[in-house]
Amino acid sequence: EIVLTQSPATLSLSPGERATLSCRASQSVSSYLAWYQQKPGQAPRLLIYDASNRATGIPARFSGSGSGTDFTLTISSLEPEDFAVYYCQQRSNWPPDFGPGTKVDIK
Amino acid sequence: EVQLVESGGGLVQPGRSLRLSCAASGFTFDDYAMHWVRQAPGKGLEWVSGISWNSGSIGYADSVKGRFTISRDNAKNSLYLQMNSLRAEDTALYYCAKGHDPNNWNDYFDYWGQGTLVTVSS
Numbered sequence: 438e439i440v441l442t443q444s445p446a447t448l449s450l451s452p453g454e455r456a457t458l459s460c461r462a463s464q465s466v467s468s469y470l471a472w473y474q475q476k477p478g479q480a481p482r483l484l485i486y487d488a489s490n491r492a493t494g495i496p497a498r499f500s501g502s503g504s505g506t507d508f509t510l511t512i513s514s515l516e517p518e519d520f521a522v523y524y525c526q527q528r529s530n531w532p533p534d535f536g537p538g539t540k541v542d543i544k
Numbered sequence: 545e546v547q548l549v550e551s552g553g554g555l556v557q558p559g560r561s562l563r564l565s566c567a568a569s570g571f572t573f574d575d576y577a578m579h580w581v582r583q584a585p586g587k588g589l590e591w592v593s594g595i596s597w598n599s600g601s602i603g604y605a606d607s608v609k610g611r612f613t614i615s616r617d618n619a620k621n622s623l624y625l626q627m628n629s630l631r632a633e634d635t636a637l638y639y640c641a642k643g644h645d646p647n648n649w650n651d652y653f654d655y656w657g658q659g660t661l662v663t664v665s666s
Contacts (some may be wrong), residue, residue, distance in 0.1 A: 471652040473589075480639055480656035481581075481589065492654060524589055528650050532605055533579075535589040 439463050441536035449544040456512040458539045460525035465505045469529040472501055472510045474522045475538075478534055484523075485510065515541070546570040546655045548640045553660030556630055557665035564660055566623040566640030574598075574618035577643035577651055579623050583659075592638070596649040603650075608634075630664045634657065637661050 440463040442474050450456055460470065468488040473481040483492040483544060485501035498513040512519055525536040552564040568576070579594040593604045593614040602614055614628040623640055638660050643655035 440625075460586070472655075480658055481653070482656075483652060483654045486644060486652045486654075526589075526652065528648070528652055531603060531650055532591055533594070533650050533652075534591050538588045 438532070439466060439527055439530045439534070441527060441534065443523075443525060443536040443539045445539060446537075447540045447542060450515055451544045452515050452517055454515050456510075456515055456519070456541055458510040458512075458523055458541070460503075460508040460510070460536050462506045462508075462527060462529075464530075466527040466529035468504050469527055470501075470503070471510050471526045471528070472499075473524045473526065473535075474519075474521045475524065476518075481524065498534055512541075548642065548655055548657035550638060550640050550657045550660035550666065553638065553662045555663045555665065557666050558631060558664055560630055561626070561628045562630060562662060564625040564627065564638055564662070566657060568621045568623065568640075568642070570587075571642070571655075573621040575646045577601075577649035578616060578623045579641045579643065579651075579653060580614065580623075581639045581641050581653065581656075582634075583639070583664075584633075584636040587636075590636075593625070594649060594651075597646070601649050621648060627662070630662075632664050633662050636664075 472485040475481040489501045547569045549567045580592040611629045640657040641653040642655040644654040
């Protein structure tokens with residue numbers, strides 16, 4: 438089973454700043470990694486799939502990179518609505534599980 | 545517009561059973577794998593179970609294997625989760641989620657319902 442770790446656990450930033458979130462896999466997942474955003478009281482939303490492809494309707498300020506075991510989600514300039522929890526998820530191996538999440542909160 | 549609407553959650557005693565349902569609309573249901581993902585209060589996301597478009601492939605998390613059964617009815621555009629021998633640690637919000645790619649059943653989840661809350665307590 439592949440274990441995903443995310444860092445940092447919490448990221449405190451101000452609107453307009455750049456956010457860089459990390460996801461590391463215990464073994465290679467190739468490019469089979471996705472990122473989700475979850476706001477309080479809402480279901481998760483798919484942001485990025487296959488490491489770098491934006492899902493339908495996702496703004497260009499969200500970008501993903503990486504392959505193998507190390508991945509990054511970058512939010513180029515934080516908008517007020519971007520403060521949320523972000524999860525990575527792999528589909529390289531069964532089961533298709535999630536990382537523990539990174540909370541991006543307002544500094 | 546894709547819609548996934550879960551139902552069937554509630555308060556149940558340990559050891560009892562519950563059946564969750566998910567009604568899907570806005571897409572060709574029998575083209576896609578479907579999944580259940582849960583979230584315990586204040587915790588992260590945990591994949592629970594998935595089923596391929598034709599029910600030919602089914603999988604479960606180790607934490608629910610042997611107790612939960614996933615199924616689907618393509619004629620009714622519906623997904624189900626039969627949960628038996630429920631435990632306190634099964635308490636969570638249960639989401640129904642659609643697979644992203646019709647060619648994969650081990651997949652990402654591009655649409656989610658709003659969830660149905662299952663509370664296991666005496």
